[in-house]
Amino acid sequence: MQPADELRDAPDRAGCHHTFVPGDLAERLREYYPEVAAVDPNSPLGAVLGRLSAVLDTADTCRQLPNAFKDDLIGLVPRLRRYALSLTFDGNEADDLVQFTLLKAWEHRGRFEPGTSLVAWLFTILRNGFINGRRKRSREVPDPDGAHAAHLSEPPRQDHSLRLRDLQAAIGRLEPAHREALMLVAVDGLPYEAAASVIGCPSGTVKSRVSRARERLTQELGA
The missing domain is CATH 1.10.10.10 (Winged helix-like DNA-binding domain superfamily/Winged helix DNA-binding domain)
Structure with a gap:
């Protein structure tokens, strides 16, 4: 070695x-x-996931989306939450960012090019949302004790x-x-x-x- x-x-x-x-x-x-803990279906993010999944099911049935787009999008939620957590250092803000990302991805689904990296596309949406939010807040959220990890990850x-x-x-x-x-x-x-x-x-x-x-x-x- x-x-x-x-x-x-x-x-x-x-x-x-x-x-x-x-x-x-x-x-x-x-x-x-x-890999962060499972999304609570009763949480705001869980509610968004439920609604989005239903919409994606309908779009998939009507062949309005590339093959496997729905499964890939929902399957990437844990990675989106992990990336959001690494940027925000706050569990609630991370989930808000993931909600934003999923809704933007659905709104702009026609811009995604099949055959390209879906995770890179989603990460870009998430990062842009984070930067725009930080510009409004003008300062970063401190996390001296690493407490943000406890919000999303298993202990x-x-x-x-x-x-x-x-x-x-x-x-x-x-x-x-x-x-x-x-x-x-x-x-x-x-x-x-x-x-x-x-x-x-x-x-x-x-x-x-x-x-x-x-x-x-x-x-x-x-x-």
Whole structure:
């Protein structure tokens, strides 16, 4: 196994480049940003999902949507919530962002090009909604204790709680742009090119941000 400082970017089978993250660090990142808990059907997001699912069923029956659009859209909700959570640091705001994203996706469904990345398209909608909301609020929501994770994710096992708190603190000290790039590439597995499309910057910038975030976390956590 290569040591952490010797890991290199390598192409996957599709020719896209991903960043290797040291094994223990990658595992800890996925513990911090797990697949979020199931949506409560009685919550505002649950109500939106129910209505949207019914509308999508009708559209699918009438062949108004590309094949599998409905299943793919609903199936990506956990990843949308996880990405929203990494941006907002607040569970309620994250769910609001996911609602916004789903409704915008339905409103602009004709703009989605079959054969392209649905997750990248949805992430872009979500990110734009987040940025517009932040411009109105003019400041970020603090989360010094990592409490936002408790709003959406399943509680960690007791034997992991200490190292997760260390990771929470280290992630909180990352520059927001570096944290977002790391989230998209290392946790959600987007190729650099797709992450760059979501963020709206060159893929080289994404590589640089991921590398800096990885190095900072590795230094702080000794991973």
